[in-house]
Amino acid sequence: MHTLERLSDYRFTASQLGRFRQLGEFRGRQPHTLRQQTEVLDTLRQVATLESVEYGNSLEHISVSKEALRKLVQYEVKPATPAERQIAGYRDVLDMVTEPAEHTNVSSGLIRQLHATLYSHFPHEGGRWKATNKDIVERDSEGNRIGVLYRTVPAADTPKAMEFTVALYHQCLDKMIEPLLVASCAVLDFLCIHPFSDGNTRIARLIATLMLSLNNYDVGRYISLERIFAQNEQVYLDALQLSVKGWHEGTHNPMPWINFFLDSVIKAYEELEQRVDALQNQGSRAPKSQLIAMAIDNADGPFSVADICIQLPTVSRELVKKVVQQKRKDGALKSVGKGRGAHWERVG
Known part of the structure; x- marks a missing residue:
């Protein structure tokens, strides 16, 4: 909320404005880019789903074997271990955010529903705001505690903070502010509020994909943003760490996070267009062969x-x-x- 509240105060560099223009051009070309054979798009979607589920959890040190991952993502088996239950929950939420149902609207109720779905394979119920206060600890490269990076919003104030943040998100969109900017700032505010006792960073990434989808940036359906985050994990973590300091006082600098977010979406669109172009330039048997070649190269x-x-x-x-x-x-x-x-x- 402290980021969305101050949107009118921010000043953007020529480089940042160039990022917004570039992403607008990607979105303008999107209908043409996605006018492909159904087989090609289905394969890209399946690959993106596998990667998003894998990397969205591995960023939180949750992992299973690749074979177990494939079976879980394709609903071939039921989750049995705690890690598999986390994987299955992420799979279920991903389906909801990459292709949201008609009339889906961001709300605090929807965010709680996403969290409930994330933990739907556990005995305890998800979807509830945190009951106790929580500090986010700063650690060095070896994992040793340095101190408190920032204090999240107190548990008692969390419901009101979430309602206010959602209202600000919609007000900014109603004012025709660039949706990419609004989404990046809303995700940062969500992370600083830290509304749940667990699963906040995974839900934040899923909300980012949802906000992109609802604003016609459909790249997350075909290219895994989670993989791009994971491939640039240190930059990702550094950007967040730089941007959250001073959030409670409204003195924080959200630009490192905004830049990282925009750069990640740009990389996703560049990869999508490159893959589609490569597939277009092949023969009749080419789509699957080319996807195999791409998988090998990556x-x-x-x-x-x-x-x-x-x-x-x-x-x-x-x-x-x-x-x-x-x-x-x-x-x-x-x-x-x-x-x-x-x-x-x-x-x-």
């Missing part, structure tokens, strides 16, 4: 054929092996190990 370290199959559930194992062998012949991959345990590694 692999972090050695990978197996099974890893690619898990990441791209709509492609066959035989097609993955064919693309891998072609890349090996082209000198782009080398084998690490033999037999069923064999892995592949990019050359150069």
